Amino acid sequence: MSKRSLAWVVAAAVVGVIVWPASPASAHPRGNFSVNQYAGLTLTPDRVEVDAVVDAAEIPTLQDRPRADLDGDGTLRENERSIYARAECARLADGFAVSAGGRLPWTVSGQVYDVLPGTGGLATSRLGCRLSAPVSLRSPATVRVDNSYRVDRVGWREITAVGAGVRLASSSVPAESVSGQLKTYPADVLSSAPDVRSATIEVGGLGETGAAAAAGSGAEAAGIRAQGGPSWLASAQSRVESLLGGRLTPVVVGLAFLLALLLGAGHAALPGHGKTVMAAYFAGRRGRIRDALAVGGTVTLAHTGGVLVLGVVLSTSTALAGEQVLSVLGVVSGVIVVVVGARMLVRTRRGRGLEGHSHEHHSHEHHSHDGHSHDGHSHDHGHSHGHSHESHSHDHHPHDHGHAGSQEPHSHDHHSHGHAHSPEPHSQERAHRHGHGHSHAPRRGFDLAGIGLAGGLVPSPSALVVLLGAIGLGRAGLGVALVLAYGVGMAATLTAVGLLLVVAQNRLAGLIAAGGWAGRAGARLSHLGRRVAAGTPTATAALIVLVGVGIGVRAIA
Amino acid sequence: MRRTLIRLGLATAIAAALLGAAAVVTRPAPEDPTTVPAAQSAVRPPADLLGDRIARAQQRLRDVPGDWPGWAALGGAYLEQARITADPGLYPKAEQAAKRSLALRRDGNGDALVVLGALANARHDFPAARDHARAALTIDSFDADAYGVLTDALTQLGDAAGATSAAQRMLDLRPGLAAYTRASYDLELRGRLAEANDLMRRGLDGAVDPHDVAFCRVQLGDLAFGRGDLDTASAEYAAALSADPSSIAARHGTLRVMAARGDLRGALTGYAGLTASLPSTSALLEYAELLRLAGREAEASQQLELAEAAEGLFTANGGADGLTAAALALARNRPADAVAAASAEWKKRRHPDVADTLAWALHATGRDAEALPYAERAVAGGGHTAVHTYHLGMIQLSLGRQAEARTEIDRALRTNPYFSPLDASTARRALAGLRP
Numbered sequence: 001m002s003k004r005s006l007a008w009v010v011a012a013a014v015v016g017v018i019v020w021p022a023s024p025a026s027a028h029p030r031g032n033f034s035v036n037q038y039a040g041l042t043l044t045p046d047r048v049e050v051d052a053v054v055d056a057a058e059i060p061t062l063q064d065r066p067r068a069d070l071d072g073d074g075t076l077r078e079n080e081r082s083i084y085a086r087a088e089c090a091r092l093a094d095g096f097a098v099s100a101g102g103r104l105p106w107t108v109s110g111q112v113y114d115v116l117p118g119t120g121g122l123a124t125s126r127l128g129c130r131l132s133a134p135v136s137l138r139s140p141a142t143v144r145v146d147n148s149y150r151v152d153r154v155g156w157r158e159i160t161a162v163g164a165g166v167r168l169a170s171s172s173v174p175a176e177s178v179s180g181q182l183k184t185y186p187a188d189v190l191s192s193a194p195d196v197r198s199a200t201i202e203v204g205g206l207g208e209t210g211a212a213a214a215a216g217s218g219a220e221a222a223g224i225r226a227q228g229g230p231s232w233l234a235s236a237q238s239r240v241e242s243l244l245g246g247r248l249t250p251v252v253v254g255l256a257f258l259l260a261l262l263l264g265a266g267h268a269a270l271p272g273h274g275k276t277v278m279a280a281y282f283a284g285r286r287g288r289i290r291d292a293l294a295v296g297g298t299v300t301l302a303h304t305g306g307v308l309v310l311g312v313v314l315s316t317s318t319a320l321a322g323e324q325v326l327s328v329l330g331v332v333s334g335v336i337v338v339v340v341g342a343r344m345l346v347r348t349r350r351g352r353g354l355e356g357h358s359h360e361h362h363s364h365e366h367h368s369h370d371g372h373s374h375d376g377h378s379h380d381h382g383h384s385h386g387h388s389h390e391s392h393s394h395d396h397h398p399h400d401h402g403h404a405g406s407q408e409p410h411s412h413d414h415h416s417h418g419h420a421h422s423p424e425p426h427s428q429e430r431a432h433r434h435g436h437g438h439s440h441a442p443r444r445g446f447d448l449a450g451i452g453l454a455g456g457l458v459p460s461p462s463a464l465v466v467l468l469g470a471i472g473l474g475r476a477g478l479g480v481a482l483v484l485a486y487g488v489g490m491a492a493t494l495t496a497v498g499l500l501l502v503v504a505q506n507r508l509a510g511l512i513a514a515g516g517w518a519g520r521a522g523a524r525l526s527h528l529g530r531r532v533a534a535g536t537p538t539a540t541a542a543l544i545v546l547v548g549v550g551i552g553v554r555a556i557a
Numbered sequence: 558m559r560r561t562l563i564r565l566g567l568a569t570a571i572a573a574a575l576l577g578a579a580a581v582v583t584r585p586a587p588e589d590p591t592t593v594p595a596a597q598s599a600v601r602p603p604a605d606l607l608g609d610r611i612a613r614a615q616q617r618l619r620d621v622p623g624d625w626p627g628w629a630a631l632g633g634a635y636l637e638q639a640r641i642t643a644d645p646g647l648y649p650k651a652e653q654a655a656k657r658s659l660a661l662r663r664d665g666n667g668d669a670l671v672v673l674g675a676l677a678n679a680r681h682d683f684p685a686a687r688d689h690a691r692a693a694l695t696i697d698s699f700d701a702d703a704y705g706v707l708t709d710a711l712t713q714l715g716d717a718a719g720a721t722s723a724a725q726r727m728l729d730l731r732p733g734l735a736a737y738t739r740a741s742y743d744l745e746l747r748g749r750l751a752e753a754n755d756l757m758r759r760g761l762d763g764a765v766d767p768h769d770v771a772f773c774r775v776q777l778g779d780l781a782f783g784r785g786d787l788d789t790a791s792a793e794y795a796a797a798l799s800a801d802p803s804s805i806a807a808r809h810g811t812l813r814v815m816a817a818r819g820d821l822r823g824a825l826t827g828y829a830g831l832t833a834s835l836p837s838t839s840a841l842l843e844y845a846e847l848l849r850l851a852g853r854e855a856e857a858s859q860q861l862e863l864a865e866a867a868e869g870l871f872t873a874n875g876g877a878d879g880l881t882a883a884a885l886a887l888a889r890n891r892p893a894d895a896v897a898a899a900s901a902e903w904k905k906r907r908h909p910d911v912a913d914t915l916a917w918a919l920h921a922t923g924r925d926a927e928a929l930p931y932a933e934r935a936v937a938g939g940g941h942t943a944v945h946t947y948h949l950g951m952i953q954l955s956l957g958r959q960a961e962a963r964t965e966i967d968r969a970l971r972t973n974p975y976f977s978p979l980d981a982s983t984a985r986r987a988l989a990g991l992r993p
Contacts, residue, residue, distance in 0.1 A: 028646070031645040031646040032645075032646065032867070032870050033835065033836065034644075034646065057869060058866065059836055059863070059867055060871070062863055062866050063832075063833065063836060063863060064864075066859055119873055119874070120866070120869045120872075120873035121869070122866055122869075122870065152803075152833070153833075154642065154643065154644040154646070154835075189631075189650055189653045189654055189657070190618055190619055190631075191615060192608070192612070192615070193646065196714040203682060208656040218871065220608045248761065385651075401991055489597060533751075
């Protein structure tokens with residue numbers, strides 16, 4: 001839909017309001033028709049001051065000329081300019097409403113009107129005004145700005161705010177002008193010209209001079225940002241992208257795989273991914289080598305699956321923000337960890353050994369989960385089919401029909417949408433089967449799978465970027481392979497950590513057996529440990545529950 | 558088995574309770590003013606929904622700069638925004654985005670070609686638009702958007718048959734708003750006004766976005782005005798304004814109705830405001846005509862100067878629009894320049910409007926014999942707008958063909974008695990003189 005609605009443009013353009021040539025020689029980013037405004041607020045303990053600049057392009061300058069050229073001789077004399085500047089600044093002061101309690105009464109000064117040469121032998125103009133009004137900002141107050149001066153014109157509109165002697169607790173506008181007060185307009189294809197007509201500034205009372213805490217940038221929240229990792233991670237990531245964009249030789253592909261592996265390993269080494277949970281679990285119930293392998297394997301499966309599903313969803317739909325999905329997945333993994341912890345708690349309380357199990361239990365679990373995930377799956381499917389059409393075009397019949405041609409991407413979208421909301425039951429089922437393989441400890445298998453799932457469920461942003469980049473470049477297959485490599489890298493690190501834990505445990509036991517000073521220290525330690533031992537499983541289980549809650553809450557917040 | 562169930566239930570309950578409690582405890586503090594814009598997003602107008610879409614696409618392209626379909630989509634979104642805001646500064650950005658897409662992927666990139674074609678149409682470079690559309694169609698012969706660009710280009714180039722079949726193809730592929738409005742315009746040019754009206758109404762029925770609703774309403778208003786139905790026209794423009802209060806075209810239509818009803822003072826005030834917001838050439842020309850009608854000659858010429866300045870800028874920036882240049886030259890009483898501009902345009906494209914303007918410019922220089930074939934050509938497609946018919950009648954009158962002139966002038970007045978504040982009364986006087 002987003003991509004395909006563009007054709008609509010043309011009918012209007014041809015019947016057209018305005019035509020526009022190929023190369024606008026104008027310095028104004030919004031063309032020869034624009035009236036561009038900048039207003040810089042300075043808040044002091046007892047005044048609000050505004051530096052206002054209006055940069056009018058060729059056509060509005062020409063339109064304003066009859067009002068400025070009082071004697072109608074075609075030139076603007078010094079006194080004509082100053083009379084016009086006063087009149088226009090008065091209009092601006094009228095339209096530029098600032099309130100702090102009540103609307104501030106402006107005193108206008110410093111009016112200037114300059115005419116500058118523009119395109120095609122025409123002129124552009126700059127109006128400057130300084131507005132000032134008394135108001136006490138010694139105690140916390142809210143300052144609101146609402147500009148209605150010439151807002152019916154197309155134009156670049158900017159507002160900034162700084163405190164001088166007062167502290168700005170928050171501000172919806174930045175402290176610095178991005179255009180140097182309408183002198184150099186940044187020409188970035190990927191940013192839209194600002195059209196800021198209002199602002200809200202919270203004054204926190206007297207304080208240091210300067211800007212407010214950074215104004216929230218909506219753009220950053222809109223997309224998926226690579227999480228702050230070490231700088232080598234970021235640079236390696238960009239290297240992967242540049243590699244993918246270039247020509248694909250076997251060496252390049254090999255290098256890309258190696259990088260993806262390293263990235264995955266590095267990523268898993270960062271905080272998170274259930275390493276704490278795994279350590280606690282192993283400490284609580286004596287980990288074995290195959291347990292460490294199981295966790296690593298599950299992480300790879302869950303992570304690869306999650307990234308693939310999310311990647312497909314995000315690359316086919318611009319309506320879905322990556323952050324939402326990530327936070328949902330975060331909650332899901334939190335819940336899983338809590339369930340694992342709670343199960344341990346329950347079992348400890350019942351004083352049951354971990355080997356104790358019955359086949360009956362196992363088959364029951366299997367069934368219930370299987371049934372569950374199937375259910376959720378098909379439900380989602382049916383639901384989203386009727387759903388996302390509705391979201392875009394309620395009773396939009398022609399559009400509906402219109403999508404006949406683009407049926408494929410749409411249905412694709414639905415499909416993956418359904419997946420995205422139910423990756424949990426889906427991969428859980430898979431994870432369960434994994435546990436089934438180690439049929440001697442299905443219970444433990446379930447727990448381990450849960451830990452692995454929780455660690456791998458939330459896709460790493462860098463893996464997503466790699467995949468999205470590859471999809472964007474039309475090399476989706478390579479992207480999938482790279483994500484798989486990434487998952488393997490992650491699994492390697494996590495398995496290694498798990499093995500380390502297992503080995504450390506065994507070592508400790510070995511030391512105690514061997515005696516010696518280290519053994520004695522170990523024995524003392526283990527004596528201490530034995531004392532605590534009675535409580536250990538409970539403590540670790542509780543710790544796991546806590547960590548799970550933490551994961552879930554962090555995802556929500 | 559029971560125990561397992563109980564235990565599972567217990568674990569789930571504990572988890573849910575813990576998470577719930579944690580969620581309540583750590584819930585974000587009540588919104589402070591900085592987050593208000595985000596909270597308002599649910600009720601923001603559709604222009605901002607488009608803005609959101611653009612912001613998301615921009616962010617995504619910052620993350621994934623190699624996403625060539627993404628660049629094309631961004632270019633299309635900029636064009637859509639340009640249509641809604643009438644902000645020409647978006648055209649260069651749309652072009653940069655489309656070219657970036659094409660640089661990333663030269664082959665098989667139909668999306669980018671469609672955006673470039675739409676841009677070329679907006680710049681009145683119709684041959685380029687046609688070529689882009691055809692190139693896009695060789696990539697994907699089912700690309701409805703490419704047919705849309707092709708329809709517009711062929712219509713403007715005067716290839717009526719080609720335009721009709723392209724519009725039909727688009728209608729078959731994707732019978733939506735874009736196809737209905739194009740097909741409607743095609744029918745209008747062929748004089749099948751009732752069908753044009755029906756199709757536009759179907760377009761309106763399917764329109765959800767207020768800007769789309771306003772667009773269809775304005776078109777319906779223009780169709781009603783063209784047949785002299787001021788009440789319907791007025792109602793449609795009002796409906797357009799209630800859907801999108803910032804619609805320049807709807808304001809413009811309202812003022813045309815006002816002038817047609819004889820409210821000169823109100824119309825003049827309105828045109829002053831309209832041209833202050835957006836000084837488009839057509840609005841400035843009409844404003845100047847009304848000012849002249851009111852005897853405010855000096856102000857009229859100010860408006861024409863403004864229109865000429867805009868035209869000069871357009872040319873200085875590398876554009877060429879002979880039709881506007883000719884209309885301006887006629888208004889400035891420089892018929893020779895008008896003939897030059899219109900015949901240059903006629904060499905490029907054979908649209909009925911160009912034929913009409915060329916005929917009228919030739920008539921203004923007294924070359925009626927040369928003018929006649931063009932005037933006839935203007936109505937040959939079947940579309941008998943009042944203006945074109947009136948021009949034909951006046952040219953025939955100058956050539957001494959009284960009977961034909963009477964038929965045509967009478968037809969013009971019957972089609973739309975309000976077609977022009979100045980010319981309609983001229984037509985009436987001429988008709989009175991021609992009565993047997």
